[in-house]
Amino acid sequence: LSKxxxxxNNNIACIALDVPVENGFDFLAPQISANDIGRLAIxxxxxxxxxxxxxxxxxxxxxPPGKLRSLERIVYDLPKLSxxxxxxxxxxxxxxxxxxxxxxxxxxxxxxxSSRPFRLPLVTYYQLTRAGREQxxxxxxxxxxxxxxxxxxxxxxxxxNVAIAGLSRGKIALxxxxxxxxxxxxxxxxxxxxAAASPxxxxxxxxxxVVARIVAALGHYQPFLLTGITGSGKTEVYLAAxxxxxxxxxxxLVLVPEINLTPQLEAxxxxxxxxxxxxxxHSHLARxxxxxxxxxxxxxxxxxxxxxxxxxxxxMPRLGLIVIDEEHDASYKQQEGLRYSxxxxxxxxARLADCxxxxxxxxxxxESYFNAEHSGKGLRYTALALTQRAIPSATLPVVRLLDMNxxxxxxxxxxxxxxxxxxxxxxxxxxxxxxxxxxxxxxxVCRQCAWMPECxxxxxxxxxHKSDARLRCHHCGQQTRVPPHxxxxxxxxxxxxxxxxxxxxxxxxxxxxxxxxxxxxxDSLRARGAAQRIFDAAHKGEIDILIGTQMLxxxxxxxxxxxxxxxxxxxxxxxxxxxxxERLFSQLVQVAGRAGRAGxxxxxxxxxxxxxxxxxxxxxxxxxxxxxxxQLEERRLSGMPPFSHxxxxxxxxxxxxQALKFAGAALELGKAHAAGVALYDAVPAPLEKKGGWxxxxxxxxxxxxxxxxxxxxxxRPQIAAAAPRSTRWIIDVDPSEV
DNA sequence: CCTCTTTTGAGG
DNA sequence: CTCAAAAGAGGA
Numbered sequence: 029l030s031k032x033x034x035x036x037n038n039n040i041a042c043i044a045l046d047v048p049v050e051n052g053f054d055f056l057a058p059q060i061s062a063n064d065i066g067r068l069a070i071x072x073x074x075x076x077x078x079x080x081x082x083x084x085x086x087x088x089x090x091x092p093p094g095k096l097r098s099l100e101r102i103v104y105d106l107p108k109l110s111x112x113x114x115x116x117x118x119x120x121x122x123x124x125x126x127x128x129x130x131x132x133x134x135x136x137x138x139x140x141x142s143s144r145p146f147r148l149p150l151v152t153y154y155q156l157t158r159a160g161r162e163q164x165x166x167x168x169x170x171x172x173x174x175x176x177x178x179x180x181x182x183x184x185x186x187x188x189n190v191a192i193a194g195l196s197r198g199k200i201a202l203x204x205x206x207x208x209x210x211x212x213x214x215x216x217x218x219x220x221x222x223a224a225a226s227p228x229x230x231x232x233x234x235x236x237x238v239v240a241r242i243v244a245a246l247g248h249y250q251p252f253l254l255t256g257i258t259g260s261g262k263t264e265v266y267l268a269a270x271x272x273x274x275x276x277x278x279x280x281l282v283l284v285p286e287i288n289l290t291p292q293l294e295a296x297x298x299x300x301x302x303x304x305x306x307x308x309x310h311s312h313l314a315r316x317x318x319x320x321x322x323x324x325x326x327x328x329x330x331x332x333x334x335x336x337x338x339x340x341x342x343x344m345p346r347l348g349l350i351v352i353d354e355e356h357d358a359s360y361k362q363q364e365g366l367r368y369s370x371x372x373x374x375x376x377x378a379r380l381a382d383c384x385x386x387x388x389x390x391x392x393x394x395e396s397y398f399n400a401e402h403s404g405k406g407l408r409y410t411a412l413a414l415t416q417r418a419i420p421s422a423t424l425p426v427v428r429l430l431d432m433n434x435x436x437x438x439x440x441x442x443x444x445x446x447x448x449x450x451x452x453x454x455x456x457x458x459x460x461x462x463x464x465x466x467x468x469x470x471x472x473v474c475r476q477c478a479w480m481p482e483c484x485x486x487x488x489x490x491x492x493h494k495s496d497a498r499l500r501c502h503h504c505g506q507q508t509r510v511p512p513h514x515x516x517x518x519x520x521x522x523x524x525x526x527x528x529x530x531x532x533x534x535x536x537x538x539x540x541x542x543x544x545x546x547x548x549x550x551d552s553l554r555a556r557g558a559a560q561r562i563f564d565a566a567h568k569g570e571i572d573i574l575i576g577t578q579m580l581x582x583x584x585x586x587x588x589x590x591x592x593x594x595x596x597x598x599x600x601x602x603x604x605x606x607x608x609x610e611r612l613f614s615q616l617v618q619v620a621g622r623a624g625r626a627g628x629x630x631x632x633x634x635x636x637x638x639x640x641x642x643x644x645x646x647x648x649x650x651x652x653x654x655x656x657x658x659q660l661e662e663r664r665l666s667g668m669p670p671f672s673h674x675x676x677x678x679x680x681x682x683x684x685x686q687a688l689k690f691a692g693a694a695l696e697l698g699k700a701h702a703a704g705v706a707l708y709d710a711v712p713a714p715l716e717k718k719g720g721w722x723x724x725x726x727x728x729x730x731x732x733x734x735x736x737x738x739x740x741x742x743x744r745p746q747i748a749a750a751a752p753r754s755t756r757w758i759i760d761v762d763p764s765e766v
Numbered sequence: 767c768c769t770c771t772t773t774t775g776a777g778g
Numbered sequence: 779c780t781c782a783a784a785a786g787a788g789g790a
Contacts, residue, residue, distance in 0.1 A: 043778085047779050053778045074777045075781060091778050130779085753773065 042084035044129035054089040055099040066108035070100045070143045077143035113343045126366045135341035137319035238412045239268040245384040253400035254388040256414030258621025262388045266351045278348025282334045285357035309335035337370030347381040355387035361764040391614035398670040425623040425630030427648045429639040452591045459591040460574045462619045466549040468494035468531045469524030474514035485720040504719040548576030581619040592623045594634040616647045675728045676763040680721040681755040691724035697746045704735030
């Protein structure tokens, strides 16, 4: 152990570690220079070693000299985080009130988070000269293992002019790629191939105008909100703008919601930019390829980074454009740990990198819409709109409301809907039934005494899954066999209550025994390759009726689809969350957008008990602007975002009543200094008990973001000091569910 | 008085 | 977070 004192002209390294402690930890680091800021370091920490990031260098420390220990080593094998990367992490730490070390370490690939040594790339790949002579090759990157090279080949990620050193099975892989038409030609004896380039189709005038606006902004910070109805060709706009950025040798970050769309978009991008190296980063990716992709982005070799919310933190030294597709999507908000909004972080990142950021959506969030409507004042967005469908023959579907009070019903399916389905079957067109509930029935009920089985760990009914005769909790995953008798009165007369995808499937199969039906929900897609199989079949027209949850609502285009039925839209009306109408609207517009995309007339039938609700009128006209105006007026009157800013103290405890009790105590602490903020009562959370944890919350509201931030800054240490270890708590800034 | 469980505090 | 010491709870 070093006993040198800091006064001996030793430098001190301040290191951010993955611990729930506000500040970094100081270590003696004699040889350190300011140049090392951003590097990974291994330090002794208590009884163990820990990995952390050097965030600062100082001449002296406030820590008593006797307590200071020496930094063990700096990891020079890894490229360091840039000042811009660190600035982004600092912003997140401050804005979301989360310890810096945890912010940074959570954004790093897992290998780098532990103090154990890791091995870096073993295989080198080379860029060839035009002549393709291997001796002229220059190394352009490395991969962790040969398997990753093969993966990259099969993904088409190693495009033109690339040879692989030491690739024994390369020929086999290349042959497979030839057959799949990913590549056109293989130079014999070498791993050289040329990627097949996809043809451009031309932009319409609306699209070119929008692209021109974005391109004009390249090189400096400017946020755009790009709105456009489904099928108006937003992706084409992204691609055209990206082309300009890539030509300048800069990088593009594209964020997409957490859905199964990444492979499709990836294929689309790859086809358009076959020469450009692209990495795809999402949570389903295995550890090693994710690390590799991260390194490629950080080194600048990968020019396109396509990913879900976690990708927003990927270091990119020459970032020239950020695209956030479906910017309204709830999956951009992380719901645990650092509760960041990838969309908001991306906008801030664009500001740091001084580049434009494009937020695209057919149904933007009201916050973004408001920012674009009120451009001119402060930090606001420039509105861009696509008003025509890219394929002119594709018209918007007709939306009809089916009044469930008047319709003739067959097991919850209206006569009109059944007739419409029958018509489509006769015409060999496809239909889609949208019901946002998986399982057979959302509950089981005793017909004698009305007892309903509940989850022992959550405030929720158990969902009946008929296929394996089990009851499942969709909140905690708990499952049991279906009980033979009522637990209360002993009756054997237990019946399913309500409808889920499985039950609808059964009903439809009974009504249309000769039709080909497929169910699309988390359960049916669980098996490996199931998603691909079902969607392929649907695209080929081998499915007549698709039944599914919101997984069906996004992205997929089925050319023969002309009818969409929406079965339980009303459910959202009963939600206490002030954002429920917004979510319902965007979901309905999304799902309606599936119908009639290629020249065939589409029809959307919405079953509802409240046909007079103004929300449905807006859905019928698919008029987002009208809907947004209505909602914004409500928000203005209720003082909700975007007319105020929110933060939520979320408290969880195992013992009954403890969460609510502590939330109340925290509220009292806050009341003493609540300047410029309004504090709501401590209340049980919407799902009061989840996974055995009782939940309570305190809502904080303010017109001023600064006042809100200042308040939380003072409040948080008070809560931390008062909180018993048996309660978990977090402050959720800009919560998405209140 | 001993053992097992829960709570608390520190880590540089 | 992780580790371990301290403080409680219960048993013989």
